[in-house]
Amino acid sequence: MTSLAMPSILLMALINAYPLGFAFAQSLHNGGLLRFGRFIGLQNYINVLTDPAFWQAASFTLLFTVCGVFGSWLVGFGLAILLKPQFPGRNLFKVLLLLPWIVPIVVTSMSWNWLVATPRSLLPQLAETLGMGQVLFLADPTMAIVTVCLFKIWISYPFMMMMGAAALESIDNSVYEAATLDGAIARQQIRYIVLPMTARSTYISWILMTMFSVNDFATIYLMTGGGPVNATTSLIVLAYRSVFQDFLPGYGVAISFLMTIVLVALSLLLFRQVRKANI
Structure with missing residues (x-):
């Protein structure tokens, strides 16, 4: 199998090697978009790591990623558990719950902006009506x-729901039946059966959602x-x-390489957890 995949792997490596090499070389220079400029070594990386704006952005990125990964997982996996039993209209509910993931991000963001963007939007007016002042x-x-962060959870939970639903389908019903005969309640079944047996899928979904959120x-x-004021x-x-507004590609590429x-x-840390879950 490895020999059959090797041509594709080599092709992908060649396609990505040049842009990665060019970008890394650019991060070592102080030029603009149209010229390489003077070689300055790791100075761009030093400038990035000593820039308060970088650490402010890193703090928000960490918060945004944690909310995106664990918030969407809690909502998505919870819905997957609720939708596992057969009931009338289950498939319709699944389709409706997938809409935030299916609808283009431009349309979804416009809808949310319509709800919250100005003081005359729906939610600010509702908050003012409830006596909360002007929010x-x-x-x-x-x-x-x-x-x-809430918007990120909203558009990401369908992905986690699909991953969770697929993992739940792999658990044989006889396991639940045996646990029920032993007196295990629903909360205990989730803790001792569902979570351990879906751990591999969970870690993989966390890896993917981390990449989605950071990027x-x-x-x-x-x-x-x-x-x-740069809060988000x-x-x-x-x-x-x-890169595209300050025309400092070396600085911007240095940020990307650090990311x-x-x-x-x-990802390597989480993949270790995936391997442990397979044992």
């Missing part, structure tokens, strides 16, 4: 962070553009601004 969902830094440019840019600026948005290193390390 600025996207103008206040804290509320903007909360809104963006999620569209969600943040369409909702807030990284504002207000993630590392990918900061890298984009550095890649962290993602690879985290």
Whole structure:
């Protein structure tokens, strides 16, 4: 099997080798978009690691990723458990719950902006009617962070639901029947049967959602553009601004390579958990 896959692996390596090599070389220079500039070694990486804006973006990226991974997993896996028993209309419910994942992100972000973007939007008016005052969902830094994280959970939980549903289908019903005969209640079955037997799928979904969240440019840019006052600026948005707005490609590419290193390390850690789950 390895020999059959080797031509495809070599082709993918060749296709990606040049842009990766060019990008790394660019991160070692201080040029612009059209010229390489002077070689400065690791100075771009030093500048990135000593820049407060980088650490602010890294903090938000960590929060955004944790909410995106575990928030969407809790919602998605919970719905997968609720939808496992057969009942009338189950398939219709599954299709409706998949809509946030199916609908293009541009349409979904426009819908959420219609709900929260201005003081005259639906949710701010509702909050004011309930006596909560004027709630600025996207103008206040804290509320903007909360809104963006909730939006990420909203568009990501269908993926976790599908992964969870597929993992639950692999558990034989006889296991539940035996646990019921032994007196295990639903909460105990989830803790001692469902979670251990779906651990492999769970870790894989966490790895994938971590990559999706860290590299999620569209969600943040369409909702807030990284504002207000850079409160929702993630590392990918900061890298984009550095390259295409500040015309500092070396600095922006350095941010991207640092992100890649962290993602690879985290993925290896989670893959170790996947291997343990297979034992």
